[in-house]
Amino acid sequence: MRSIWKGSLSFGLVNVPVKLYSATEDHDAPLHQVHEADGGRIRYKRVCEIDGKEVPYEEIAKAYVDGDQTIILTDDDFAALPVERSKDIDVVEFVPTEQIDPIMFGKPYYLAPDSKSNKAYVLLRRTLEDSDRTAIVKFALRQKTRLAALRVKDDVLVLQSLLWEDEVREARFPELDETPRISADELKMGRQLVESFASDFAPEKFTDDYQEQLKTLIEAKLEQGDAVDTEATFGRETEGGGEVLDLMEALRRSVESKRGDSGSTSSTKSGGGKAGSSKSSETSGKSDSGKSDSGKSDSGKKSAPAKKPAAKRKAS
Numbered sequence: 001m002r003s004i005w006k007g008s009l010s011f012g013l014v015n016v017p018v019k020l021y022s023a024t025e026d027h028d029a030p031l032h033q034v035h036e037a038d039g040g041r042i043r044y045k046r047v048c049e050i051d052g053k054e055v056p057y058e059e060i061a062k063a064y065v066d067g068d069q070t071i072i073l074t075d076d077d078f079a080a081l082p083v084e085r086s087k088d089i090d091v092v093e094f095v096p097t098e099q100i101d102p103i104m105f106g107k108p109y110y111l112a113p114d115s116k117s118n119k120a121y122v123l124l125r126r127t128l129e130d131s132d133r134t135a136i137v138k139f140a141l142r143q144k145t146r147l148a149a150l151r152v153k154d155d156v157l158v159l160q161s162l163l164w165e166d167e168v169r170e171a172r173f174p175e176l177d178e179t180p181r182i183s184a185d186e187l188k189m190g191r192q193l194v195e196s197f198a199s200d201f202a203p204e205k206f207t208d209d210y211q212e213q214l215k216t217l218i219e220a221k222l223e224q225g226d227a228v229d230t231e232a233t234f235g236r237e238t239e240g241g242g243e244v245l246d247l248m249e250a251l252r253r254s255v256e257s258k259r260g261d262s263g264s265t266s267s268t269k270s271g272g273g274k275a276g277s278s279k280s281s282e283t284s285g286k287s288d289s290g291k292s293d294s295g296k297s298d299s300g301k302k303s304a305p306a307k308k309p310a311a312k313r314k315a316s
Contacts, residue, residue, distance in 0.1 A: 001021045001110075003112075005141055006019050006087070007088055007089060009088075009089045009111065011124050014123070017113065017115045018121070021109060021110040021112065022109060023109050023158065027208065046060065061073060086139070086140050089139040089150075089159070091136075092135075092137060094134070094136070095133060095134055096132075097134045100149055104163045105160055105161075105162065105163075106161035106163055108158055108159070109160075109161070110158060124157070125155065125157055128157075135150035135151075137149075137159070146161050146162075147161070147162040149162055185248065192251075196255055196258035197258065
């Protein structure tokens with residue numbers, strides 16, 4: 001990883017030289033805009049609306065429009081601001097962690113020591129761990145004064161940017177002004193449903209289904225050309241209207257469904273040969289309903305999706 005900022009973390013009279021790293025990255029497949037007819041990339045030009053000429057990036061400034069007046073601000077103007085020149089992350093206070101509303105959390109960053117000795121860094125880390133509090137800090141980054149929470153994750157200091165108080169909208173919805181009557185039975189059924197879904201959070205077991213399907217589609221197009229059948233790749237979803245259930249009935253069915261899943265899992269583990277026959281009948285049922293089961297071979301590996309004959313291109 002490459003650091004994006006260097007400075008000092010000020011903790012009373014203690015200054016800890018640190019480097020700032022982005023703690024997250026985007027896993028989306030990179031897509032570009034192209035002309036559908038010929039695949040040519042779409043390019044945007046920075047054009048001045050007064051003289052109609054393209055403007056180089058280094059000649060572009062920022063401006064604030066106040067009615068009929070436009071105030072132009074250059075890079076030198078921003079650099080002259082005292083806060084922008086500061087390279088300190090100032091610890092303002094230590095607050096109970098539970099007092100920070102998660103809705104205020106923004107982008108996270110890692111802080112790593114930037115000196116030969118990491119003693120001051122470890123001291124601050126141990127202090128945060130022992131106090132069971134979160135440090136609130138202020139610093140300047142990319143022409144903005146930022147508020148952040150400083151906490152510990154896996155022996156590393158994490159700087160979690162926070163929204164300013166006036167950036168969080170008030171949650172006011174007229175639909176919630178009326179409070180409906182919730183019966184004791186409905187609450188009990190709701191608690192049972194929660195218990196049936198109870199688990200420990202393991203982020204690695206969740207996947208971005210859209211991105212996985214998008215990458216599968218891209219791989220299929222790479223292998224087969226443009227004439228790929230999307231339905232053959234992903235299968236067709238059956239359309240059908242859902243029942244309208246009252247709240248109690250929906251809760252009851254949800255609880256029973258979870259119980260059924262638990263029961264079938266237990267019987268599958270203990271039933272031996274029954275599991276195989278059940279799986280076969282399920283596969284047969286899917287085939288009869290119109291869903292293709294040809295995407296999997298007997299060995300369990302996914303085979304290439306069915307394709308349409310590729311259109312012949314005319315020689316240019």
